[in-house]
Amino acid sequence: MVDDDKDDQSFLLEAIKELFPSFICELANNGKEALEHINNNPPPPDYIFLDLNMPLVNGYEFLKAFKKDHSGSHSKVIVYSTSSHPQDRAITKGLGATEYITKLTDFGKLKQMLREVLGNWGETKPFLA
Amino acid sequence: MPRGRLSKSAKINLTVFAAAILILFLLTFFSFKRFEQQKTAEALVTHSFIVKLKINETVTLLKDAENSVRGYLLTKDSTFLDPYTTNVKKIPAALKELKTVLADNPVQLQRHKNLCRMINVRLREFRYIIKVDSVNQQQFNIYFRVGRFVMNDINNYAARMKKSEDNLLNSRIHGKNQADKKTSDFILVISILSLVFLLFSFFRLKRENAMRSRAERSLSEINATLITQNLELEKKNTELASFTYIASHDLKEPLRKIETFASIINTNDRDNFSEKGKVYFDSIVIAAQRMQNLIDSVFMYAKTNISGIDLQETNLNKVTEEAIATLDLNIIQKQAVITYAGLPIIQAIPDQMLQVFTNLIENAIKYSKEGIAPEISISASWLQINDEDNLLETDAWRIDFTDNGIGFDEQYKAKIFHIFQRLHAKEKYSGTGIGLAICKKIIENHRGIITVKSTEGIGSVFSLFLPVF
Numbered sequence: 001m002v003d004d005d006k007d008d009q010s011f012l013l014e015a016i017k018e019l020f021p022s023f024i025c026e027l028a029n030n031g032k033e034a035l036e037h038i039n040n041n042p043p044p045p046d047y048i049f050l051d052l053n054m055p056l057v058n059g060y061e062f063l064k065a066f067k068k069d070h071s072g073s074h075s076k077v078i079v080y081s082t083s084s085h086p087q088d089r090a091i092t093k094g095l096g097a098t099e100y101i102t103k104l105t106d107f108g109k110l111k112q113m114l115r116e117v118l119g120n121w122g123e124t125k126p127f128l129a
Numbered sequence: 130m131p132r133g134r135l136s137k138s139a140k141i142n143l144t145v146f147a148a149a150i151l152i153l154f155l156l157t158f159f160s161f162k163r164f165e166q167q168k169t170a171e172a173l174v175t176h177s178f179i180v181k182l183k184i185n186e187t188v189t190l191l192k193d194a195e196n197s198v199r200g201y202l203l204t205k206d207s208t209f210l211d212p213y214t215t216n217v218k219k220i221p222a223a224l225k226e227l228k229t230v231l232a233d234n235p236v237q238l239q240r241h242k243n244l245c246r247m248i249n250v251r252l253r254e255f256r257y258i259i260k261v262d263s264v265n266q267q268q269f270n271i272y273f274r275v276g277r278f279v280m281n282d283i284n285n286y287a288a289r290m291k292k293s294e295d296n297l298l299n300s301r302i303h304g305k306n307q308a309d310k311k312t313s314d315f316i317l318v319i320s321i322l323s324l325v326f327l328l329f330s331f332f333r334l335k336r337e338n339a340m341r342s343r344a345e346r347s348l349s350e351i352n353a354t355l356i357t358q359n360l361e362l363e364k365k366n367t368e369l370a371s372f373t374y375i376a377s378h379d380l381k382e383p384l385r386k387i388e389t390f391a392s393i394i395n396t397n398d399r400d401n402f403s404e405k406g407k408v409y410f411d412s413i414v415i416a417a418q419r420m421q422n423l424i425d426s427v428f429m430y431a432k433t434n435i436s437g438i439d440l441q442e443t444n445l446n447k448v449t450e451e452a453i454a455t456l457d458l459n460i461i462q463k464q465a466v467i468t469y470a471g472l473p474i475i476q477a478i479p480d481q482m483l484q485v486f487t488n489l490i491e492n493a494i495k496y497s498k499e500g501i502a503p504e505i506s507i508s509a510s511w512l513q514i515n516d517e518d519n520l521l522e523t524d525a526w527r528i529d530f531t532d533n534g535i536g537f538d539e540q541y542k543a544k545i546f547h548i549f550q551r552l553h554a555k556e557k558y559s560g561t562g563i564g565l566a567i568c569k570k571i572i573e574n575h576r577g578i579i580t581v582k583s584t585e586g587i588g589s590v591f592s593l594f595l596p597v598f
Contacts, residue, residue: 011390011393082382082385106388106389106392107392
């Protein structure tokens with residue numbers, strides 16, 4: 001989970017814990033921390049939830065760097081942002097993002113969305129960051 | 130200043146200038162006349178001279194003839210007669226020439242006759258004396274003495290004629306001098322007058338010019354001030370727009386957190402609340418929701434301020450369709466019926482027009498009578514510039530939104546267009562109280578007017594007046 005906002009991290013964590021308690025979640029506060037963590041702890045995680053507006057290294061820069069360093073990995077990058085701009089959706093897709101979710105305020109709807117995106121994994125797979 | 134009418138000052142200027150031109154013209158005319166007078170004077174002098182010359186010629190011819198005869202008489206040499214013979218022929222011609230030259234002077238002509246007579250007498254005496262064969266001393270003496278007197282007379286007469294000519298010339302010259310002086314004086318006066326007028330004209334023009342350049346200077350100063358003020362205003366506008374954008378954006382962030390956390394608590398821990406707790410918690414959530422709406426509305430309101438957007442061809446029928454599509458849920462929920470026909474295509478900002486139509490239709494649906502399906506009709510009519518129903522100073526389109534809703538007391542009709550002003554408690558009818566304020570702002574952006582007529586319990590008619598240029 002790459003996000004500079006502690007609260008947003010909490011939301012997502014809470015939802016994941018309720019839906020998929022076996023998932024291992026790791027947090028990074030910005031793109032730079034995320035890249036360092038991923039590089040130091042191979043293999044890269046199965047899912048990466050990525051915010052776009054972060055200091056030091058933002059979401060776009062992370063995507064570019066990640067694709068360059070780990071082009072062969074199976075990781076699915078899910079952009080998780082406050083922006084609902086179709087432009088951002090398009091650009092991140094171009095940079096290799098798998099999904100794009102706008103940050104929701106309704107907890108129930110968030111869980112629904114996560115079920116849709118991660119549903120096929122169930123509780124069996126170990127890794128999530 | 131109305132077309133075709135000059136200011137008093139300009140009239141004076143033109144008059145003075147015209148007078149100056151007229152005077153100059155007179156000046157030229159009189160100068161020319163003076164020139165002519167000068168030529169006439171010269172001619173007179175020449176004439177006088179010629180007359181005197183002719184008189185002298187004639188008398189000289191006679192004198193020479195006289196001398197010639199005398200010589201012959203003394204010597205009896207016929208060669209002495211040659212001058213006489215020649216002159217006798219010349220004298221008539223000379224007299225004729227003299228007559229021609231004296232043609233304009235009757236007195237002189239008379240004298241000329243006398244002169245001719247006298248000369249002819251003398252010539253006859255010459256002829257006689259020459260023919261006589263012998264002349265005795267007495268005859269000779271008589272001839273010479275008489276001859277002397279006659280010649281004297283002729284000389285005197287000739288002198289008189291010359292004098293007369295001189296006198297005539299003098300009097301004519303004198304008269305001419307008088308006239309000349311008059312003309313000169315006149316020319317002088319006119320010259321001075323024209324100078325005065327021109328100077329007057331010059332100073333007036335100078336003053337006008339000074340006034341005009343002063344006016345121009347103050348005009349360009351005002352212009353510069355206006356431009357500066359305009360730039361400042363634009364700057365402030367942009368600042369405000371970006372401030373509002375940033376503010377609403379930043380305000381939304383914590384609000385989102387409130388809503389999200391509230392949502393988690395609601396889902397997971399609601400059962401842990403006391404009854405009171407549940408109620409208060411719900412109130413918090415509702416308040417947060419309301420704040421979200423308010424921020425969105427304020428943001429929308431600020432957006433409508435943005436200047437510099439160009440007007441485009443906007444088909445109001447299409448705008449209505451879009452608005453209806455946006456309000457689909459509301460329409461289905463309340464079973465609203467919206468009719469519209471023949472709405473015009475106008476020059477407007479399409480997004481803003483959509484905002485207006487959406488707001489007005491939404492209101493009409495919201496404030497409908499309980500249990501009665503809202504009926505809204507949208508119509509348009511063309512108003513000419515002097516039509517008494519026309520609230521604008523130009524030709525205009527009038528768009529009416531008529532509904533069968535709850536209506537309101539007309540004493541509040543100004544209040545409802547104010548920002549955040551509502552006529553009902555927010556529990557009964559949801560809303561931010563900004564919708565109509567936004568409509569008003571947008572219509573004003575398009576240099577139009579929005580008004581409303583309403584009757585409580587019957588319905589309302591919202592009217593848009595949009596100018597056509």
